[in-house]
Amino acid sequence: MTTMTDGASVREFKMPDVGEGLTEAEILKWYVQPGDTVTDGQVVCEVETAKAAVELPIPYDGVVHELRFPEGTTVDVGTAIIAVAVGGGAAASAPAQAEVPAQAAPAAEEEPEAQPQGRQPVLVGYGVSTSATRRRPRKGAAAPADQAAGAPQAELNGHGAQPAPAVPARPLAKPPVRKLAKDLGVDLATVVPSGPDGVITREDVHAAAAPARPGTPEPAAPQAPVAPAARPAAAPVPSYDTGRETRTPVKGVRKATAAAMVGSAFTAPHVTEFVTVDVTRTMKLVEELKQDKEFTGLRVNPLLLIAKALLVAVKRNPDINASWDEANQEIVLKHYVNLGIAAATPRGLIVPNIKDAHARTLPQLAASLGELVSTAREGKTSPAAMQGGTITITNVGVFGVDTGTPILNPGESAILAIGAIKLQPWVHKGKVKPRQVTTLALSFDHRLVDGELGSKVLADVAAILEQPKRLITWA
Numbered sequence: 001m002t003t004m005t006d007g008a009s010v011r012e013f014k015m016p017d018v019g020e021g022l023t024e025a026e027i028l029k030w031y032v033q034p035g036d037t038v039t040d041g042q043v044v045c046e047v048e049t050a051k052a053a054v055e056l057p058i059p060y061d062g063v064v065h066e067l068r069f070p071e072g073t074t075v076d077v078g079t080a081i082i083a084v085a086v087g088g089g090a091a092a093s094a095p096a097q098a099e100v101p102a103q104a105a106p107a108a109e110e111e112p113e114a115q116p117q118g119r120q121p122v123l124v125g126y127g128v129s130t131s132a133t134r135r136r137p138r139k140g141a142a143a144p145a146d147q148a149a150g151a152p153q154a155e156l157n158g159h160g161a162q163p164a165p166a167v168p169a170r171p172l173a174k175p176p177v178r179k180l181a182k183d184l185g186v187d188l189a190t191v192v193p194s195g196p197d198g199v200i201t202r203e204d205v206h207a208a209a210a211p212a213r214p215g216t217p218e219p220a221a222p223q224a225p226v227a228p229a230a231r232p233a234a235a236p237v238p239s240y241d242t243g244r245e246t247r248t249p250v251k252g253v254r255k256a257t258a259a260a261m262v263g264s265a266f267t268a269p270h271v272t273e274f275v276t277v278d279v280t281r282t283m284k285l286v287e288e289l290k291q292d293k294e295f296t297g298l299r300v301n302p303l304l305l306i307a308k309a310l311l312v313a314v315k316r317n318p319d320i321n322a323s324w325d326e327a328n329q330e331i332v333l334k335h336y337v338n339l340g341i342a343a344a345t346p347r348g349l350i351v352p353n354i355k356d357a358h359a360r361t362l363p364q365l366a367a368s369l370g371e372l373v374s375t376a377r378e379g380k381t382s383p384a385a386m387q388g389g390t391i392t393i394t395n396v397g398v399f400g401v402d403t404g405t406p407i408l409n410p411g412e413s414a415i416l417a418i419g420a421i422k423l424q425p426w427v428h429k430g431k432v433k434p435r436q437v438t439t440l441a442l443s444f445d446h447r448l449v450d451g452e453l454g455s456k457v458l459a460d461v462a463a464i465l466e467q468p469k470r471l472i473t474w475a
Helices: 153-157 175-184 202-215 218-226 252-265 280-290 302-316 362-377 451-466 470-474
Strands: 009-014 024-030 043-048 053-057 062-067 074-076 080-086 270-278 322-325 330-333 339-341 343-345 348-350 391-395 414-418 422-428 431-445
Touching (some): 175 202, 252 348, 270 451, 280 302, 280 431, 280 451, 302 339, 302 362, 302 391, 302 470, 339 362, 343 362, 414 451, 431 451, 451 470
Parallel strands (some): 339 391, 391 414
Antiparallel strands (some): 009 080, 024 043, 043 053, 062 080, 270 431, 422 431
């Protein structure tokens, strides 16, 4: 901590370990710039780790003194990334024309809402301050020096000794939800919360944005930058002016995935078995569940029933749910199932998992799958959601692929691949009929799982999908 001449002190915020054992993270975007006022719990930047993109809130009030790294820089955990002037004349100590790294993102034009009383849990830092906070000055409108130095409000506004109006309480919402609301142009003060303790959720923001979009004139403004006249100027620029190759640095999720897959492929002896199964009855059940009141608003698809079938198969064959502890030369049998679902995202392949999936009912499993998929698509999957998996499903069928030989997620003993479900000629009750058919592939660690165990698990999943009523009799 450094003390400045005006009595303010400069505090450094260091890159935290936002996941278990991470050593570095890339700064994707800055939400503040030097001279901006920040408050305890305010998100100042977004970083990408080897597992996910995470927004970082600052743990104290003050004025941004310096951004230590520009966007796109990979920074080691524990390295200071931003300096904030706190206490004393912090507000007045901000440089009038502060310089920002070339790639730093501009400050938001709109001022953030005031913080509520009481601390709220956040992903990183100490939570939201209990004290009333100042609003960030609008871009281009500098605060008067005597106001920053603590002059009475009455002297500044020219209205005598009238006290400043009370600041309204800030709606409760997590940083990612606030960013979503900002992107959609939704005022959180107008959103009706549905989360516990009055917390606003993503669904609340989407619900508030949906009716406003058709009749809101504001969306017409963003169309201006996408003027057709501006594009021809950039079109003539050659795409291959640097040669016949494009080289992209391997980092973030892609780097972590590559290392994990290489380690898994050359550590665990993989065996893959296949089975082709008639899933016509399962597809009929999917359509029936979509009409069931218990599944109203939930995502119901074949993946849901396949996931439930795998959970039942694990229950019947618990030895498949284990891991190999090389250091202690032990087999660790898990008495719980954290079901991983492989998801392709713009940042690469990630495998978040549903904690204690074995204890969830079918509607609860549907809700968890829907939340997992939505969060992954938004790029907001937390590092904690990708840790501790015990068995995984990868759905290559969504790409029209018949099947594959999946590589194990590190630390797990089995992974099930789902192929495309297609209408094919199939012998049913002695006659060739068109039936819905798919191919399943189960890869497993042959140190832990022998051919008999692997075959039993795969056969159980296939039997359930062929006769879904087994979900009731076997569960």
